Amino acid sequence: MKLQLHIEMNEALYLRNPESSELGKNIIKHSIELIYQHGFESFTFKKLAESIGTTEAGVYRYFENKHRLLIYIVTWYWGWLEFQIRFQTNNLKDPAVRLRKVIKLLASTVEDDERTSYVNEALLHQIVISEGSKAYLTNHVEEDNKHQFFKPYKDLCSLVGDIIAECNPKYKYPKSLASTILEMAHFQNFFMHHLPSLTDFAKSKDETKIVAFLNDLVFSSIKY
Amino acid sequence: MKLQLHIEMNEALYLRNPESSELGKNIIKHSIELIYQHGFESFTFKKLAESIGTTEAGVYRYFENKHRLLIYIVTWYWGWLEFQIRFQTNNLKDPAVRLRKVIKLLASTVEDDERTSYVNEALLHQIVISEGSKAYLTNHVEEDNKHQFFKPYKDLCSLVGDIIAECNPKYKYPKSLASTILEMAHFQNFFMHHLPSLTDFAKSKDETKIVAFLNDLVFSSIKY
DNA sequence: CATAAATGATAGCTTTACTATCTTTTTAAA
């Protein structure tokens, strides 16, 4: 039996549900490949359409614009990651053990999840590292936020924040520490590969060191 | 006597030095105002030219494209901030006191510096918060990095990293902690204002709390 | 089998991003 995994998406993100058709799934699949290869700035609906073998108009029937599509795939990732975290930390009683697990999941290389046929999580993880913050770093954040576009990100953040609070209920900044971990798991990775002098991992380019750094940061702060 | 402040810029960033003429200075001044108002995505050389009262071609004589201009103003800010930090921490012997001062300077509202006539640091600070990471989050980071475009950012980071190392020479991650502080000083500010549930400062929207959070984070980590 | 829904094909329009050319003005050296 093959298991399937489904991430529920915000309906306001799309005009037509990309999960509902082959074309829709191809839009997601090829977007991930193209954005991974060429970056979000040089990604266009025309190139996407060509890569799929459809037309620009075809893509526009699913997504209003490329920014919405970026939010779609990035929040898909956050939704998927929250599921991974909940699954992998299930039944772990000690919150510190859970927190360690979470940090590892946040900062380690991701492998393609076979249960999701049209999403390559390995590529998507790289996209989230390089383009993820562009999802909200816009002049229309607040509008997008009103549409609940960032809910999966906030949910994930709040999940991590809750574990932190469980480790030390007196720690004053569980949410900020959670968002710091999330962002830094990605930024330190980006820096390590592209601007290595901003990190202490230049030589080895070893992700486990990012995990170690984040663990040290978090457990020193919460004084568990 | 009026003091003037001059930040040395990387020559590869521009085609013609914007400091060398009135038009050039206007390009910087109006860029800052327009990007602050409408965001980098909707900022165009056409709009900029109109706002100055020149033509698109006029702007293109100074900057190859708007991304280079963004790097220019953002690295200008980093250069200016490094100067501020060096000035304000001068003669402070205790590295922990210096570090506290640095964190405060990084995470507090900036006021317009009267010594720089065509740059409004208050607006520029907001731009760096919202658009700063877009300077390097591109597919051409490595190329840009070879041109030394990010040197001012790295220098600032390394200055902070050195102070951390001075506080505790045994601490293993001075550079990563430094880049974490720099990024989080901005991201927590952005979150506090636009996605408040990602922080613990939602109610008060008080920047001094970001400073307190960062101080706690840093001094817990380095165990000074 | 009918019919609604989705897709394909094509066209077109506005804006962005950029280059070229020629004229006029400003600046700076002879």
Next chain:
DNA sequence: TTTAAAAAGATAGTAAAGCTATCATTTATG
């Protein structure tokens, strides 16, 4: 003070991006 070269202004034009509209054809679904 003249003179040439550098900068700025004016104008035009091109390719690509971003988007909408229309109509024919194919594919689901009741």
